[in-house]
Amino acid sequence: MNNTFFIVILFLQILFIILSLYSLKTALKAEENIILGVTLPKDKLNDEQVEKIELLYNKNINTLALVFGLLFVPELLLKIDFAGYPSLEIIYFFVWIALLFIYSRRIVYLANKKMRVLKSENNWIETKLESNDKSNKKLTCDDEFWPNGINYYNPKDNSLIVSKRIGMGHTVNLGIKKGKIFTFSTLAAVITIVMGLSVYLLLTDFYTPSIYIDGDKIKVSDLDYSTAFSTSEIQDVKLIDEVPIVNKINGALTSIYARGKFDVNSYGTGKIFIFKKSSPYIMIKLRDSYIIYNEENKIKTNDLYEELKARVK
Template sequence: MNNMFFIVILFIQILFLVSTLYSLKTALKADDNIILGVTLPKDKLNDEQVEKLELLYIKNINTLAIVFGLLFVPELLLKIDFAGYPSLEIVYFFAWITSLLISSRRVVHLANKRMRLLKSKNKWGVSGVKTIDINSKKLTYDDEFWPNGINYCNPKDKSFIVSKRIGLGNTVNLGIKKGKIFTFGTLAAVITIAMVLSTYLLLTDFYTPSIYIDGDKIKVSDLDYSTAFNTSEIQDVKLIDEVPKVNKINGALTSIYARGKFDINSYGAGRIFIFKNSSPYIMIRLKDSYIIYNEDNKTKTNSLYEELKARVK
């Protein structure tokens, strides 16, 4: 993973954090007499007890901002390692996003719960609540349809999309079948994609290529770029201490390893399976291409080189 990709990932996280904090703060706007997802009487919006809960909510938002801001530090300190193993950055990215989503929802849920208790304790009734007329029935967007201040759940309302109480835009009605299928289907799809992508990248990063010799057949085994050839195709085998500058055609190139199809100055197109900081490297020259390969330590590489050299006719 190059520096640009690292910067992009970091930028997305910062943008996500800023938008999340902004969304949380919308819960303090008294639109339609709603504070922290709870409908209050208009004359109670500036009540001392309400303001205390608002201050506590702001404090929790600030704590959230500090905690997840500090979680950028491991990325900055471990940038070199992440550059060598892109999967670690991707996994950390998904874990960070997931933790932020869960934590932010918990902040809202706790504030909403406290406000509901305050409203119930003081028996603050609300008159003139907005209503909608569906099938000749009066249905109110009352607090009971917003169990945590975030999700809307009203089986009597056939609306698929409604305006959010907290945050910008709209939310889905979880009280109807279509809303449940859409919400939980989307959630399942996102989790599946994140897990599959993370698993694949981890396997790719920490997979060790290997060479199998079976008679006249030689196979280089790799997750994505395996190749095979006959000993009769080998024109030359030699050890090199450095790999010339390469241009990636298709494959993975990090500060730790290079695997896939590359174009190398003076050699042309070929395949590389190397640990970049573990010289020497075996150069296998074929009729129409080449393969550069090494093991993760010098002894193994030298042993394999001697075995391949013995098979060159």
């Protein structure tokens, strides 16, 4: 992983946390007498008990910002790309986003619950608001349709999309069948994509290429960039101490390994399967290209070199 990719990941995390904090803060705006997703009488908006719940809510938001800000530290300390394995950085990003989403909602749930209890205990009755715009559920005081201040659940309303009470944009009506199908199918798709991508990236990072020799056939096995050739195609085999990569054409390049098609200074375009910190490397010169390969273990690299060298005619 290069520094640019890391900066993009870090920028996205900062953007997510800023948007999350802004969204959480909107719950304190007394729009249409709604505070933390609960409709209150207008004369109770500045009640001391209401303000106490708001103060605790604000404190929890600040704690969230501090904790998730500190979670940037492992990324900064672990040499930007988690010791050369980008999959770990990307999975860390996915986990960070998931936890931010979960704990942001939890802060709202707890504050909404406290406000509902306060309203119920004091028997505060609000005046029902009227609106000509029936699509904007934010203007209603039907708190029973907003069980936690975030989700909208109204089986009597055929609207699929409604305005949020807390946060920006719109939300889905979970009280109707098409709302449930849309929400849970989207959630399933996101989880499937994230899990599938995470597994693939882990396999890519931790898969170890290998060479199989079967008679005069030689195959370099890799997850994405496998190749095969015959011993008759080999023009030369030698050990080299460095691989001066000029350009990546198609492949994976980290501080630990390089795999795929590359331009290498003085050699031109060829395929590389190397652990960058485990020289020497085996240079296999073919008729039209070359392959550079090594094992993570230097002794195995030398043994393989001797075996290949013996097969060159």
